[in-house]
Amino acid sequence: MVAVPGLAALGWDEGWAAALAELSDPTLLPARVSRVDRGLCSVMTGEAVDRVVAERGVEIAVGDWVALGPGAANDDRQRIVAVLPRRCVFRRAAGTKGTAPQIVAANIDTVLLCDALDGHLSLRHLERYLALAWQSGATPVVLITKSDAASAEEVAEAVESVKSVADGVNVVVVSATTGDGIGDLTPYLVPGRTVALLGLSGAGKSTLVNLLAGADLLATGAVRSDGKGRHTTTHREFVLLPGGGLLIDTPGMRALSVVGAGEGVEQAFHDVEVLARDCAYANCSHAGEEGCALAAALSDGRLARGRLEAWLRLKAEPQASDYESARRVVDDRKRRKANKTADRRAARP
Ligand SMILES: Nc1nc2c(ncn2[C@@H]2O[C@H](COP(=O)(O)OP(=O)(O)O)[C@@H](O)[C@H]2O)c(=O)[nH]1
Numbered sequence: 001m002v003a004v005p006g007l008a009a010l011g012w013d014e015g016w017a018a019a020l021a022e023l024s025d026p027t028l029l030p031a032r033v034s035r036v037d038r039g040l041c042s043v044m045t046g047e048a049v050d051r052v053v054a055e056r057g058v059e060i061a062v063g064d065w066v067a068l069g070p071g072a073a074n075d076d077r078q079r080i081v082a083v084l085p086r087r088c089v090f091r092r093a094a095g096t097k098g099t100a101p102q103i104v105a106a107n108i109d110t111v112l113l114c115d116a117l118d119g120h121l122s123l124r125h126l127e128r129y130l131a132l133a134w135q136s137g138a139t140p141v142v143l144i145t146k147s148d149a150a151s152a153e154e155v156a157e158a159v160e161s162v163k164s165v166a167d168g169v170n171v172v173v174v175s176a177t178t179g180d181g182i183g184d185l186t187p188y189l190v191p192g193r194t195v196a197l198l199g200l201s202g203a204g205k206s207t208l209v210n211l212l213a214g215a216d217l218l219a220t221g222a223v224r225s226d227g228k229g230r231h232t233t234t235h236r237e238f239v240l241l242p243g244g245g246l247l248i249d250t251p252g253m254r255a256l257s258v259v260g261a262g263e264g265v266e267q268a269f270h271d272v273e274v275l276a277r278d279c280a281y282a283n284c285s286h287a288g289e290e291g292c293a294l295a296a297a298l299s300d301g302r303l304a305r306g307r308l309e310a311w312l313r314l315k316a317e318p319q320a321s322d323y324e325s326a327r328r329v330v331d332d333r334k335r336r337k338a339n340k341t342a343d344r345r346a347a348r349p
């Protein structure tokens with residue numbers, strides 16, 4: 001049995017009520033999406049967890065607030081009629097060019113970016129996550145997990161290096177094994193607030209969710225001997241904590257493109273952007289030109305080479321406008337082809 005929390009505990013507030021009222025249909029009922037499968041979704045209505053039908057062509061994400069209406073004839077399942085305008089969207093784009101950005105979770109307050117201490121912290125990966133988190137509108141927090149797997153010096157070193165790429169971001173260190181640091185998460189786990197856990201597979205996300213939920217709700221997996229985690233979490237899962245906070249666990253994401261995260265990149269690399277503003281050359285590529293402000297910052301140690309390279313790389317990735325135009329080209333091509341087929345049909349005797 002899933003405990004039934006009432007709408008407010010799920011994050012429902014006056015703003016959402018106003019968004020629902022905009023739809024001008026008093027028979028529609030609000031619900032929050034807790035799981036998305038193909039064509040079917042689980043939603044929490046505040047009174048129950050229901051399986052409902054998703055309208056074809058409507059993209060629905062875990063965390064969405066939706067309006068439910070009656071289902072089709074002969075189907076007693078309700079139907080998602082509309083998605084209330086999202087306040088915040090965490091998107092990823094599959095690595096290959098031209099694929100649509102996919103919504104990982106919606107209406108998140110805090111993104112916990114998890115990285116484990118039993119391997120090498122991946123700062124370059126973290127930078128991408130940070131850019132996407134800033135872009136989403138949620139507040140990122142870096143969560144260093146498995147502190148029991150490292151010495152105190154190693155933990156301190158890890159915090160230091162994370163802070164070097166996450167200026168102004170809170171860093172929390174935890175161990176799900178010993179319980180160390182878990183209390184530091186309390187400020188984020190507040191009734192009605194939604195926290196999404198993101199990070200590579202094997203970082204300890206599901207283990208943490210189970211610990212916080214006080215129950216083995218999610219499958220967890222041993223890390224493979226090659227250091228890679230197994231993808232034990234196959235779905236985005238939405239978990240209501242006993243204290244009232246909401247957690248979204250996600251499968252690990254490897255290919256993480258920052259398509260459309262232009263402003264997020266600027267925020268995540270605020271330190272580099274500030275240095276770049278001082279560059280004497282308006283169109284500097286900051287690739288080692290004589291007199292470049294970033295080259296100077298490199299040589300006197302104000303900037304790390306890895307960070308500069310990461311920034312240049314992320315800046316060079318296609319942005320939303322590029323993606324939009326790429327999609328328009330594909331759409332045009334499809335339309336022309338469809339028209340040609342229709343013309344040919346019409347021309348048939
Ligand atoms: N030493 C240690 N191992 C942990 C900790 N948390 C999780 N693990 C282990 O790390 C592996 C991956 O955990 P899991 O929660 O499935 O990671 P996820 O892929 O991020 O959901 C499992 O074998 C866990 O038992 C921790 O705090 N300390």
Ligand SMILES: [Mg+2]
Pocket residue numbers: 205206207219220232233249250251
């Ligand atoms: Mg997992």
Ligand SMILES: [Zn+2]
Pocket residue numbers: 279280281284285286287289291292293294295
């Ligand atoms: Zn320059």
